[in-house]
Structures are given as structure tokens and as C-alpha cells.
Amino acid sequence: MFGLNKKDGGLLLIVAFLALAAPFILNPFPEGSAMAQFNAGYPDLMQRLVIFGIFAIGFNILFGLTGYLSFGHAAFLGVGSYAAIWMMKLLTMNVIPAIVVSIAIAGLFSLLVGWISLRRSGIYFSILTLAFAQMSYALAYSVLTPITGGETGLQPKYNDPRILDAALEPGQSPRANLFGLDMKASSELEIGNWIFTFNTGYYIAAIVMLLSFYLSIRIFRSPFGMMLRAVKSNQQRMNYTGLNTRPYTLAAFVISGMYAGLAGGLLVAMDTQVGAERMFWTASGEVVLMTILGGAGTLIGPVLGAGFIKYMENIVSKINKSVLEQWFAFMPDGIEDIMITLIYPFVGKGWHLTLGLLFMLVVIFLPGGLVEGGQRIGKAFSRKKASDDTTDATKTPAE
Amino acid sequence: MAILEIKDVGKRFGGLQALGNVNLNVEENTVHAIIGPNGAGKSTLLNCLVGKLIPDTGSVMFDGQSVLGRKPFEINQMGISRVFQTPEIFGDLTVMENMLIPCFAKRDGAFRMHAIESIADEKDIVGKAEKMLEDMNLIDKRTMQSSSMSRGDKRRLEIAMCLAQDPRLLLLDEPTAGMARADTNNTIDLLKQIKDERDITIAIIEHDMHVVFSLADRITVLAQGTPLVEDTPDKIKGHPKVREAYLGESQDAA
Numbered sequence: 001m002f003g004l005n006k007k008d009g010g011l012l013l014i015v016a017f018l019a020l021a022a023p024f025i026l027n028p029f030p031e032g033s034a035m036a037q038f039n040a041g042y043p044d045l046m047q048r049l050v051i052f053g054i055f056a057i058g059f060n061i062l063f064g065l066t067g068y069l070s071f072g073h074a075a076f077l078g079v080g081s082y083a084a085i086w087m088m089k090l091l092t093m094n095v096i097p098a099i100v101v102s103i104a105i106a107g108l109f110s111l112l113v114g115w116i117s118l119r120r121s122g123i124y125f126s127i128l129t130l131a132f133a134q135m136s137y138a139l140a141y142s143v144l145t146p147i148t149g150g151e152t153g154l155q156p157k158y159n160d161p162r163i164l165d166a167a168l169e170p171g172q173s174p175r176a177n178l179f180g181l182d183m184k185a186s187s188e189l190e191i192g193n194w195i196f197t198f199n200t201g202y203y204i205a206a207i208v209m210l211l212s213f214y215l216s217i218r219i220f221r222s223p224f225g226m227m228l229r230a231v232k233s234n235q236q237r238m239n240y241t242g243l244n245t246r247p248y249t250l251a252a253f254v255i256s257g258m259y260a261g262l263a264g265g266l267l268v269a270m271d272t273q274v275g276a277e278r279m280f281w282t283a284s285g286e287v288v289l290m291t292i293l294g295g296a297g298t299l300i301g302p303v304l305g306a307g308f309i310k311y312m313e314n315i316v317s318k319i320n321k322s323v324l325e326q327w328f329a330f331m332p333d334g335i336e337d338i339m340i341t342l343i344y345p346f347v348g349k350g351w352h353l354t355l356g357l358l359f360m361l362v363v364i365f366l367p368g369g370l371v372e373g374g375q376r377i378g379k380a381f382s383r384k385k386a387s388d389d390t391t392d393a394t395k396t397p398a399e
Numbered sequence: 400m401a402i403l404e405i406k407d408v409g410k411r412f413g414g415l416q417a418l419g420n421v422n423l424n425v426e427e428n429t430v431h432a433i434i435g436p437n438g439a440g441k442s443t444l445l446n447c448l449v450g451k452l453i454p455d456t457g458s459v460m461f462d463g464q465s466v467l468g469r470k471p472f473e474i475n476q477m478g479i480s481r482v483f484q485t486p487e488i489f490g491d492l493t494v495m496e497n498m499l500i501p502c503f504a505k506r507d508g509a510f511r512m513h514a515i516e517s518i519a520d521e522k523d524i525v526g527k528a529e530k531m532l533e534d535m536n537l538i539d540k541r542t543m544q545s546s547s548m549s550r551g552d553k554r555r556l557e558i559a560m561c562l563a564q565d566p567r568l569l570l571l572d573e574p575t576a577g578m579a580r581a582d583t584n585n586t587i588d589l590l591k592q593i594k595d596e597r598d599i600t601i602a603i604i605e606h607d608m609h610v611v612f613s614l615a616d617r618i619t620v621l622a623q624g625t626p627l628v629e630d631t632p633d634k635i636k637g638h639p640k641v642r643e644a645y646l647g648e649s650q651d652a653a
Contacts, residue, residue: 003517223503223521224514226492230500233491240449240487241501242475242564244509251512 008217011300015213019206022046023196030193034326037318043186043199045314047270049307050202050209051263056290056302057209057216058259062252063288064297065225067232071126071284072113072133076257078140078279080106080264082148085274088156092164093174095183095204095269099262106261107254114253118246121235133284140276153275176272178204183270201270208266209303212259217299219255228252229297260287289355293362295369304370312355319347402427402568402600403448408457410443410624417443418454419625425568430594430601432611435621436644441604442484444621445572448602449481450474461568472509480561481570485577486553488560490546494537497545497556498528501563527563535559535589551582558589562597569593571603575610587613612636620644 027041080102087098117128140148156174183201294305401424410418446452450471575583622644
């Protein structure tokens with residue numbers, strides 16, 4: 001299918017199904033129930049899940065294949081966002097030019113950064129990319145304020161030129177659209193106590209994500225992808241096999257930079273504003289976490305990692321003290337207080353603590369990330385089937 | 400005709416004169432061995448040929464063109480392949496992928512952006528790689544991760560990878576170092592076979608006299624950074640200067 005082998009085609013179909021059915025899958029609990037706060041099927045979060053999925057897919061092409069750990073990819077996301085918002089200010093609120101230009105500008109910027117940073121490898125490369133990103137962040141806040149809006153950031157205004165669009169009616173605000181389809185438009189479907197939301201912006205982002213994912217599968221299976229893995233495995237042998245590693249790593253760097261720019265452009269297309277904070281180093285670190293947590297170098301890992309972290313960030317962080325009190329209301333007072341005191345640091349504002357612990361557990365016990373976890377579970381099951389009558393003894397050594 | 404001409408090559412590391420004044424010609428389609436005691440400068444000389452080191456003085460001509468100042472990948476593309484002392488292969492990749500990479504490098508040069516094509520569609524390349532693996536008796540291991548192979552198999556794979564590029568000059572840096580006797584003999588047989596079947600020049604650096612005398616057409620003895628003598632294996636065996644250079648570290652010990 002589409003030039004993919006059976007296994008990769010299947011994977012693409014699974015991801016396509018998950019992405020398109022996300023409004024159902026992410027909303028398993030009925031409205032108003034105690035579990036409803038675990039529902040993630042609202043447009044804003046679903047958009048973030050797929051957009052950061054794109055970001056991580058691109059990052060994985062660099063980090064997963066070549067092993068070059070960039071600590072500055074948020075800069076490309078930020079540059080893409082600024083490029084997109086300027087297109088919306090100057091040209092049109094249609095998202096197509098915004099997204100195309102954000103990819104192009106991020107590509108050019110990553111060409112410059114990569115050309116310089118790839119002169120070094122290992123930790124020095126990481127530091128160089130980090131330096132570039134922090135430089136971009138600092139510039140966006142200071143001398144580049146006329147372009148970036150500094151601390152206030154940028155958003156489309158009523159009186160922007162927008163040469164391709166018709167003038168807005170008084171009181172009308174500029175809205176991002178795709179040939180008239182409003183990105184923020186949603187329709188709701190009520191089934192019993194469940195409410196499912198279908199958002200135009202989400203579906204556009206999801207389709208772009210599927211295209212990005214498909215492209216990344218093709219790259220992984222191409223001779224180019226194999227060369228990138230060879231770079232990670234043995235640069236010395238590469239050189240003595242007549243292969244120049246620099247253009248390979250630079251191409252990977254620029255491709256992943258363009259993916260980041262695409263993610264940045266989409267973020268603006270969904271929610272028309274930018275601030276410099278999305279270039280901060282923690283944002284660069286986040287995509288590293290996503291990729292490693294999901295499984296660096298695997299096809300689906302980065303998507304899983306991005307989904308997992310964004311879900312945690314938005315859902316676990318919403319659990320506050322009163323929610324905990326509700327949950328443990330059935331317990332005797334003393335024990336309830338103890339439980340709440342114990343759990344409280346890990347939820348709400350403390351969600352980073354939970355994420356950090358999970359990350360440590362994954363890195364120590366599942367170096368291949370969530371994908372390796374899935375594979376182990378799969379293996380344990382197939383082994384169980386193969387030897388039905390044997391007891392748990394066969395399962396234990398596999399852990 | 401000499402395919403490789405090394406003229407007045409000198410290399411100094413700080414206070415150490417690693418290579419004095421090396422003059423050496425490797426004739427086309429011969430096996431030329433370079434031997435010498437530890438620290439004689441054998442590896443330094445080899446590194447000067449492949450672009451890893453740049454000599455302070457002298458010139459290195461391959462097939463009439465200077466290799467000096469060129470990067471390792473450029474020198475490789477000129478037709479010089481190198482086998483390392485410890486096999487350098489792509490350990491994370493499968494045996495088949497290891498074999499595919501030099502086949503692509505031979506056809507496409509130092510870089511090509513073939514990012515959308517599928518490897519499976521490159522029938523010629525896949526066929527060539529499979530043929531190479533068959534010739535080397537590695538075809539059964541094609542899906543194996545190469546780092547999990549035995550030392551001898553890794554060596555075979557590395558040699559196969561070099562040969563897949565149809566090099567004109569094959570450089571071998573102690574190809575049997577650290578090998579068991581059986582693996583050593585297999586490697587000797589393999590190299591003999593390559594020498595017989597191909598138009599290829601082989602330059603070999605070796606400690607193991609058994610390997611050298613089974614393979615070489617000519618031998619250069621290097622001592623303290625300068626060539627002592629150069630002659631056929633028979634003449635080298637009894638040469639008084641060679642005995643002198645090796646005195647104390649007998650042939651068996653090496």
C-alpha cells in the first residue's frame with residue numbers, strides 16, 4: 001500500500017484510525033461522571049497531541065536515525081510559528097501560505113544552524129544547538145521585538161494589511177481558515193451522556209500528521225534512511241566506504257527542522273498567537289523526552305511519546321486538591337487526609353514530578369521506550385499462547 | 400607499473416620521528432606486505448595513505464594522482480579500500496544492510512538524497528549485495544545483526560564490504576590480529592582466493608609471519624620509520640638485516 005510493505009502499511013492504518021477516531025477514543029467517560037476529567041477529546045488538546053506528534057516524528061528522523069541529539073529544535077518550531085503569523089498578518093488568514101512559509105523558513109534556519117553545529121558531534125553538537133536556540137529565544141525577547149512582538153507576542157489584528165483577504169467588517173475578528181473552513185468550527189455529537197466534539201482544525205492537523213508520518217516511514221525505509229542509521233552506527237566505516245557523512249547528517253537536520261517548522265505553523269493555524277516562550281530550552285527538552293519516552297528510532301514511538309506527555313501535561317495537571325477530596329471522600333477522615341497528602345505532590349502543579357518518575361522508570365527498565373514495552377507485552381502473550389499449560393514460571397524470566 | 404608510489408614520506412609526532420624517509424612502490428596486481436617490529440611506523444604509514452594522517456614531507460601518488468590533502472571518503476572513491484585491525488562494520492545494522500551500503504556508495508558516490516525510494520526497489524543493488532554474501536558464505540546470516548557475529552565472520556563481512564566497491568587497491572591492517580588459528584587460516588584462504596580471482600592490488604600490514612609468507616609477492620621490512628629492505632619472501636626469510644631487526648622477538652612470538 002502506497003509503496004509500503006505490509007507491516008508498515010498496517011502501522012499507518014492503525015495510526016490513521018487512532019487519529020481519525022480520536023474524538024471517540026479520547027472521550028471514553030460520560031459527561032459529568034467522576035472520571036470525565038480524564039477525557040481528552042476536546043479540540044485544543046487533540047490538536048496539540050497531533051501537532052507535537054509531528055514535531056516528535058521530525059525530531060526522531062534526526063535523533064532516532066543519526067543519533068545526533070539536538071537540544072535546540074524548539075527554535076525551529078518558534079521560527080515556523082513567527083513565519084506563519086506574519087503570513088496571516090500580511091497575506092491572508094488562509095492557513096496554506098502560513099504553513100508552507102513556516103516550513104520553508106524553518107528549513108532555511110535549520111540549514112544555517114545545522115551547517116555550523118554539525119561541525120562537531122556528541123555533546124558539543126548538543127551544546128551548539130542549545131546555544132542557537134537560547135540565542136533565538138533571547139533575541140525574540142529583545143532586539144527582534146519589532147518582528148516578534150517581544151513579551152506580548154503576536155496575533156493577527158483587525159487592521160493588518162492582509163493583501164489577499166477582503167476587508168473585515170467592523171467588529172469582525174480575523175479567523176484562521178482553510179478556504180473558508182473555520183479552524184475553530186466544531187460540531188458536537190451527543191450519544192446518551194457522551195458528547196463527542198469534531199473540530200475542523202483538529203482534522204486538518206490530523207491529516208497533516210498522517211502525511212508526515214507516511215513520509216517518515218518512507219524515509220526510514222529508504223537508502224537515505226539506512227545511511228543515516230549507518231552514521232549512528234559507525235562514522236569511521238562510513239568515511240572509509242567512500243561516503244561523506246556531513247551532507248547526510250545535514251539533510252537529516254534540515255528535514256527535522258522543517259517538520260518542526262510545520263508543527264510551529266500548525267500551532268499558529270489552530271490558535272492564532274505566538275510568544276517567544278515556545279522557543280525556550282524546556283520546549284526543546286520536551287521533544288527529546290517525547291522521543292525517548294516513546295522509543296527513539298522507532299516509527300511510532302515519537303507519536304506515542306508526544307501523545308503521552310501532552311496528555312499528562314493537560315490532564316494530570318488539572319487534578320487539584322478538591323478533586324482528590326472527591327475521590328477519597330469514601331474513606332475515613334484521617335486516612336483521607338493522609339492519602340491526599342501523599343498523592344497531592346504528584347498531581348496538579350506537581351505533574352512534572354510524575355512525568356519525571358515515569359521517564360526514569362522507562363529509561364531504566366525500557367530503554368526502547370513505550371514501543372519496547374508494547375513489544376514485551378506482545379511477546380509475553382504469544383509465549384503464553386504457545387505454552388498454555390505452563391505456569392507463570394515461563395513468564396517471569398522475560399521481565 | 401606501480402599503482403601506489405610513496406616518495407620521501409616523513410611524519411613526526413612531537414619529538415618522535417614516526418616515519419623517516421619512506422620510499423616504497425606497490426606494483427599493480429601484486430600482494431605487497433609491510434612488516435616490522437612494534438613501533439616501526441607501519442600503521443602511521445597506512446594512515447598516511449588513506450587520509451587519516453597527512454605526512455609532513457613527501458608525496459603519495461595513487462594511479463598517478465596525489466592522495467595528500469584528500470579526505471578519507473574521497474580517497475576511497477578513488478579506489479582504495481581499507482580493512483581495519485579490529486573489524487569496522489555497522490554493528491547496529493543487519494548483515495545485508497552492511498553489504499548494501501558499499502554497493503550504494505559504489506553506484507551513487509559520496510552522497511545521494513534517495514530518501515523516498517524503497518531499498519527493496521533497488522533490484523540491482525540488492526542482487527549485487529546478495530551475490531557478495533553468497534560468495535562469502537554469509538548469506539544465511541543476512542538478517543542477523545552484524546555485531547552479534549563471530550570475529551571471523553565480522554572480518555569476512557568487512558572484506559566483502561570492501562570488495563563490493565571493486566577497489567583497485569585493498570589495504571589490510573593486521574587482518575588476522577587476535578584471531579584463532581582456524582580463523583587465521585580461513586582468512587588466508589579467502590585473501591588467496593581474492594588475489595586469484597580479481598584484478599586487485601593488496602597491501603598488507605602484518606605481524607604474523609605465517610600470513611605474510613603465505614600471501615605476499617613482495618615484502619618491505621620497516622624498522623624505526625624507514626624501510627630496511629624490500630625483496631621477495633624467499634630472500635627476506637634469510638636476510639641478515641631482517642634477523643637483526645627482529646632479534647629478540649622471534650618469528651613464532653609474533
